[in-house]
Amino acid sequence: MHATPPRKRLARRLTATTAVLAATAGVLSAATPAGADSARDLGHHKRTVDVQLLSFNDLHGNLEPPQGSSGTVTETQADGTKKAVPAGGVEYLASSLRSARKGHPYSVTAAAGDLIGASPLMTGLFHDEPTIEAMNKLGLDVTSVGNHEFDEGRAELTRMQKGGCHPKEGCFEKGRKFRGADFPYLAANVTDEKTGRPILKPYTVWKRNGVKIGFIGVTLEKTPGVVTAEGVKGLKFGDEVETINKYAKELERQGVKSIVALVHEGGQPASGSYNYDCDSPGPGDGISGAIVDIAKKVTPQVDALVTGHTHQAYACTIPDPSGTPRTVTSAASFGRLYTDTTLTYDRRTKDIVRTSVASPRAANHVVDRTQPKAADMTALINRWNKLAAPVANKPVGYISADINGRGSEAYEKPLGDVLADAQLEALAPADKGGAQIAFMNPGGIRSDLAHKASGSEGDGVVTYGEAFTVQPFTNMTATVDLTGAQVLALLQQQVSGANQAEPKILQVSRGLTYTLDLTKTGAARVDAASVKLNGTALDPAKTYRVAANEFLVGGGDNFPAFKEGKNKRIGASDLDAFTAYLTAHSSKTAPLAPPKADRITVVK
Structure with a gap:
């Protein structure tokens, strides 16, 4: 049996609705005195509607x-x-x-x-x-x-x-x-x-x-x-x-x-x-x-x-x-x-x-939550949740408080730091890519991690479904060679070129620090002298192994410096890196705390 084409279904729905309205209009006209300007008039005979x-x-x-x-x-x-x-x-x-x-x-x-x-x-x-x-x-x-x-x-x-x-x-x-x-x-x-x-x-x-x-x-x-x-x-x-x-x-x-x-x-x-x-x-x-x-x-x-x-x-x-x-x-x-x-x-x-x-x-x-729920939507959600439950409800970690990834107006998000650290840890081993730095694009963080979730798994528990909500794209990660000069260009592209009007501030892994000076304009907002890795100034001539998801590595979000990377090595998916990090760094008795988010110093 073939499904009805959407165009025909839409036409049928509109035709049926029109018929109902026409019938309703007839009932209303019969019940309304001649010449009355009733609020119930469907407006068929008015100049404007x-x-x-x-x-x-x-x-x-x-x-x-x-x-x-x-x-x-x-x-x-x-x-x-x-x-x-x-x-x-x-x-x-x-x-x-x-x-x-x-x-x-x-x-x-x-x-x-x-x-x-x-x-x-x-x-x-x-x-x-x-x-x-x-x-x-x-x-x-x-x-x-x-x-x-x-x-x-x-x-x-x-x-x-x-x-x-x-x-x-x-x-x-x-x-x-x-x-x-x-x-x-x-x-x-x-x-x-x-x-x-x-x-x-x-x-x-x-x-x-x-x-x-x-x-x-x-x-x-x-x-x-x-x-x-x-x-x-x-x-x-x-x-x-x-x-x-x-x-x-x-x-x-x-x-x-x-x-x-x-x-x-x-x-x-x-x-x-x-x-x-x-x-x-x-x-x-x-x-x-x-x-x-x-x-x-x-x-x-x-x-x-x-x-x-x-x-x-x-x-x-x-x-x-x-x-x-x-x-x-x-x-x-x-x-x-x-x-x-x-x-x-x-x-x-x-x-x-x-x-x-x-x-x-x-x-x-x-769309407030004090009003009654639509019963048909509740039934739809329950039906699909039942199918997803075996995967969605599996615990993958624990947190001690909300870890915000979207809500704060700050450029550096605590959850962004966690995600960058997760990718660095997954790709740091020599046989996995040898990453020294990792970047996470802010648009790839789709939700906060809430300590008190809407589900029934208990406060502080992070389920696979919640982790998926944060990183739903399941992008593969990759590590490439970039010189210090190219890393600096990458940081400057956050606030210049196509990103100048609406900056896209990358989330950075532990060890990388720099100053973002918003009193300046364009690329000058990121000063080369402020960029350090583990306390040492970035060397423009030195080659660094840099990790990110493949979207970024491909130059996505207007970061062409990434496309200059060499010796690309594909790693685990970003979601797998994230869940592995949560599992390795948290437990019920020692949940993961929100990072301080102190890697980017912002001057306003």
Whole structure:
């Protein structure tokens, strides 16, 4: 028996919904006196109708509530103080979205990429099939691809869309065949190098009772720099603005004048609070980063931008090229927030109403954990957890307190030090690579290690599942020869070149110390004289054995100095190195304590 193609399933779902709405409209019109302007009127005969756009981004398979700081959002209180609010978990996200949709006959749900990839073990172990299944139940209508949709390559992304069992591991549940996404994945700026054609649909049109809204989906043009080379092999990633503008014109030619761009690229608001006003003192003044330049250049034909990638929360208005305000939003990450945007659709012009003083209204809302859980999501999680339990629940170590890897604003993270030390220890033996220095990329640390976990294994116990959540990519490690001059260049590339605007500070292994002087600019922020290994100044002419995961060694995250490495030797996976380190350096009576994180001296 063949699975129904996703496009047809989507069409059936929308058709069925339209039929229900039409029937409902008939009942309401019969019950409402002639001429009455009832709040229950579906708006079929009004010139304008409010369309609710619900959106989120960067879920990364976090179906269960994320641990530690990854499971909270910062909320600024009336008195100016800040409060950490527990948030996230697909059981609560589903409840939030379903509650938000009530009373809104015109409601569409969209996402801006990275729904899968870098996922916790419960879904990552099964190549994110549970996440796609959850999104189907959630009622997601459309999403763009993100860079992490390419973690396992084009063929696997195609399987996520079309369905079918894993080509190597087969079906994960007896009698069940993965059916794929009921919603379209959009990849307008991702083309086949040979044919020049998009690998998935570039856009889709959402329709309801004569209302038409086009969605164009793109990911960041720089995706090849943040994904393994194998994951993007044979693909070309085009300019975001050029692509969006191209397909906006195509939609206009088809009579679709209301357009939303789903852009997996983002910005950095001036505050980490989800309720920060990034339009103070003026539109878009409180946000910086790549998305600002994109928003200012995307054609005015596009009425709103739903964004992601930076895992930040914002609901801003940034003027389009004509000077008209336009909403640019992001709902942080991991399902902790959702954005509710009101799009006022004019039936006569077939466009969204936007003026010089008003823009579609948007706000982020917390996916709080005090509300009831969605029962169908609970059942889904329990089902997949049962399959994952034999692997996930195995203890691999013990910790004495939380070891933060993401939450702190500090450049050096305690968990980053642990991971770098783990790779150094795994690759230090002469027959394993002879490593003297190890680096860990900050983006590869996907979670904190929480002392009090959500599971039942007991405080301080680190399970394999928790370790996997921290390092879900299972990258192989490698050791290469780099001269002292190349190591210095590597450190300087953290804060210069492509990383100058948004520094990527590598986590360093024990013995390596240096000063990061933020009062200076570019490469000068890392002074050669400050770099020492075991207390001895780095020798520019000397060769050192340097370890990292293969993503970094391949020049990922804009570190071209790594590509100059010689005598490469492949080691264990980063996850195996991490779990082995935890097992070797902790026990129930002597748990691992958080490192001091004193290897990088920061001058501000």
